[in-house]
Amino acid sequence: MIKLIDVHKYYGDTHVLKGINLDVEKGDFISITGSSGSGKSTLLNLIGGMDRPDRGSILVAGEDISSYKDEQLTLYRRERIGFIFQFFNLLPNITVFENVQMPLLLNSLEEEDRVSEYIKRVGLAGKEASYPYQLSGGEQQRVAVARALIHDPEIILADEPIGSLDSRTGIIIMDLIKQLAEETHKAVILVTHEHYLSNYAKREIKIKDGVLLQ
Amino acid sequence: MISLKLIRLFILKNIRNEKFLTVLSIVGVALGIGLFIGVKVASDRALASFESDIRGLSQNTDYEVLDISGIDFNEHIYRDILDIEGNSYPILRVNGYLSAIQESISINGIDTVKAARLVQPAGRKAYDIEDFYKNLSSILITKGLSDKYSIKKGDIIECLVYDKKYSLKIAGILDSKTLPADAVIMDIGNFQEYFNRTGYLSRIDLTADEKTSREIRRILPPNLSIERKEELLKNRESVVTSFRYNLQFISLIAILVGIFLLYNTVFISVVKRRTEIGVLRGLGAGQKTVVTLFLVQGLIVGFVGSMLGIAVGQIAAYFSVLAVERTISTMYSTISISEYLITKGDALSALALGLLVSLIASAIPSYEASKIRPNESLKEGTFESKYKSCRKPFVFAGLSLILSGVVVSCLDYRYAPFDFPFLAYMGILFIILGFTLISPFYLSVILRIARKPAGRIFKATGRITFGDMKGNIYRFSVALMSVAISSALIIALLTLIFSFRHSLASWINRNIAADVYIKPASCTSNFCFYPLSDEVISLVKSFPEVAGVDKFRTLHLELFGRKVVAGFGDIAVQREFTRAGRNGERNRGLEYGKQVSISNYLSTKYGLKKGDVIALQTPEGKEKFTINDTFSSYSTTSGFIYMDRKWLREYWGLDDATQLAVYLKEGVDTGRFIQGLKQALSGKYALEIMNNNNLRKKVITIFNKTFSITYAIELISILVSLIGVLNTLLALVIERKREISIIRYLGGSWDQIKQMLVLSAGIVGIAGIVLGTVMGFLISVIFIQVINKISFGWEIHFKIPFLYLSIVVLVLFLTTLSAGLLPAKVARKIDPMRFISFE
DSSP states (O other), X not given: OEEEEXXXXXXXXXXXXXXXXXXXXXXXXXXXXXXTTSSHHHHHHHHTTSSOOSEEEEEETTEEGGGOOHHHHHHHHHHHEEEEOTTOOOOTTSOHHHHHHHHHHHTTOOOHHHHHHHHHHTTOTTOTTOOGGGSOHHHHHHHHHHHHXXXXXXXXXXXXXXXXXXXXXXXXXXXXXXXXXXXXXXXEEEEESOGGGGGGOSEEEEEETTEEEO | OOOHHHHIIIIIHHHHHXXXXXXXXXXXXXXXXXXXXXXXXXXXXXXXXXXXXXXXXXXXXXXXXXXXXXXXEETXXXXXXXXXXXXXXXXXXXXXXXXXXTXXXXXXXXXXXXXXXXXXXXXXXXXXXXXXXXXXXXXXXXXXXXXXXXXXXTOEEEEEETTEEEEEEEEEXXXXXXXXXXXXXXXXXXXXXXXXXXXXXSXXXXXXXXXXXXXXXXXXXXXXXXXXXXXXXXHHHHHHHHHXXXXXXXXXXXXXXXXXXXXXXHHHHHHHTHHHHHHHHHTTOOHHHHHHHHHHHXXXXXXXXXXXXXXXXXXXXXXXXXXXXXXXXXXXXOOOOOOOOXXXXXXXXXXXXXXXXXXXXXXXXXXXXXXXXXXXXXXXXXXXXXXXXXXXXXXXXXXXXXXXXXXXXXXXXXXXXXXXXXXXXXXXXXXXXXXXXHHHHHHHHHHHHHHHHHHHHHHXXXXXXXXXXXXXXXXXXXXXXXXXXXXXXXXXXXXXXXXXXXXXXXXXXXXXXXXXXXXXXXXXSSSOOSOOOHHHHHHHHHSTTEEEEEEEEEEEEXXXXXXXXXXXXXXXXXXXXXXXXXXXXXXXXXXSSSEEEEEHHHHHHHTOOTTOEEEEEETTEEEEEEEEEEEOOOSOSSXXXXXXXXXXXXXXXXXXXXXXXXXXXXXXXXXXXXXXXXXXXXXXXXXXXXXXXXXXXXXXXXXXHHTHHHHHHHHHHHHHHHHHHHHHHHHHHHHTHHHHHHHHHTTOXXXXXXXXXXXXXXXXXXXXXXXXXXXXXXXXXXXXXXXXXXXXOOOOOOOOOHHHHHHHHHHHHHHHHHXXXXXXXXXXXXXXXXXXXXX
């Protein structure tokens, strides 16, 4: 489903990604581990269509997204990608319900029942009208998980999803991501520097100095 | 004391980082200060011109002998005064009009031998003394006048004086700093002969003590008085007081909007740098240090804004001087203001005001900053949530202020305890402050009502926008108030102008009833005080087409210690010849008994009403007149008394006229009559002859020119409100970089982000305009019913200019909407990866 062919990325003089080749299939759960500055997040941003490679191709369902224009990348993210971040990145001034609903709204859909269902699935029923600042860290990340899945994307990109949670809550969140991804047959690419999270993945890929060590 | 290094690191760096936002605040402050100082300079220069006029050529004299009615008097009295006080200087003066350059000059006939020190030449060859005395038409002009109009020695200028055209030869250029800038000097003997004023003087300036002045007073005939120059000056100043305060007050409102802008900028700095402030506090910085840092930021913006404001003020001063000069010349008497440069004193005042304004604006955010605890987190909405609990008290205080504003304005309407509408001004400020306090509640209600429909229409952008606005209600209230105050000002001024124009039009219909109006071309004011030649009057009367001539005479009279204009008309002629279809039905019954009509201004100012008796000083002594009626006069701002001219003959011993209203026989072609009259007068007299329609048009033109300054203020208001919205939205973009990045990650397009910002601008625009409309109408009622009544006494019927207002409101709305576009451009420069992966 996703195929990275000899992907290179430079930031100024720094060669961040050095000829990355990677295949991700539907339903895959891949963990990419590596130390800080190894190029994990850059790789995720390229797959997520936030950035373009300087060299190489990224094929998603046969289409090379590295040649996409900005509008096409926006549409790609909107329809096919679900992001989960370390610091949740919820919109602070709208409710839980509206945060979860946001990807649908950006796709000009409302589907309020679906939103309620996902909120229930992540265990936040009754918190629909709450604002992010009224929730705990774990609850905020549950909202983020629901938001990442609500619009039925093909790929979930999770960047250190439990990095700011305590270990107990982290495990709960990881279980939730895995369970929901399996139920909905999503491809999950998890970026982390915690090696133990690789246990959740079907495949573990290490990255060091911009090179994948499979 | 905080170190300069800390200021550099914490404040200057921030200013550099937020250049655009800072520039916007600077421009906002500069516009407010510039407008204020420009208007101040214009009013000050008008007063200086009055002072220079009253002080005259002999700056050290402290008394003045003059006719109580403001006309020239017999020079015989001079010899008697000279016997008592040798330091007395006879003056004969008149305003001349240089039609080629459309400027007025003041021609002064003085005893040049006695006042030789006044006529010092500018350079050795600047003065031809023989020519000056021998040639009747010789004049000396100041160097300022020579430079201003590029007139040099030997030039001959054409000048309209009284009702004729004269040639004046420049005999020399004077180098005097004490002479008024527009002064022209003639030898008094030449003046009397050349202008046919032999035997007359306009005034006698004296250097005398109290005892001597009493002695002189005893020998003066009843038509003359001796006055202290200070008193005359005070009297004259009062004429421009209202005009000055009104303009100054409006520019003060512009400063108020500037305060909102600066407040917003400093507040944004505080909100944005909450964590940094927390760290700083953790490192040991005290609350005072934090307060000082942000006050310094405000002061830096205020300082730069004020300096720029001085430059803006210089431009504003130039145009304000023109407007003030035109208005005073039309409404009162001709003045010439040649000085419009901002002085050091003005610049210092502007700077002081700017710094004060910036201190006020940055005080609250600085205080908020000092309250940040060392362990402050990046929790959103810290300040907003704190204010949320204040919302109810704010609403209560706001409503109380609005009510107080209305009450004090009503008190001013009812009792007018001050010379100028001080309470009404306070009332307007209370109302603005009141609306400011209720604005967060008002905006939250609007958001609550519109949230659902907007969510349905604008989907994601609607939800995020409303969420953002709800979460930043106080911030958006500041932007909303910028728009509201500007709209209120525009609506109030437009309503005032429209109502005035409408009332003036109906006044014109009632009062301009004759077919032809004649006055000396040298007279540029609404009222002329120099009489027309008898020959002109006889000639006009001799035309067979003429049915009747209403000889109108104006004098200056004193009422309750203040100079007012008195007009004497021929009521019988008006009554007999006012043609059907023209409403000339005024002054009913004025011809019977000793009666006068007074303008509403006098009625308001002195509580006079129909049936009251007033005593007027005449050359025959004090005479009592009963008030027959009160009327609206748009011609002067100093009060107007109207009476039948038979009293002019009886008590003032005059039968001349300063203006003529000519009634033609039925069927006469007015155009041809005027042509014939001009032919008969040509080469001999310089008169302004107008038919009924042209005079009506001229009155409206004068009105439009008088109000031109208010249009400029409106334009600046729109500009400032645009800056207000721009400032807030830009601040939001700067502060919301992370949220914008999240939206981009979620697949939100730049167009959707632009839509969010334009939607925010639109909501602020609509809500601000609606609030501004309510506030504007309230203010316009106070403008019309209280401020106008106390300041000018003009009768203005409230009339709402729906069409104009709709257009202006639409322009304002589109302007605020466009304010969302620039921040959208700034937003586009945000790199989402920087703000997301940064963590």
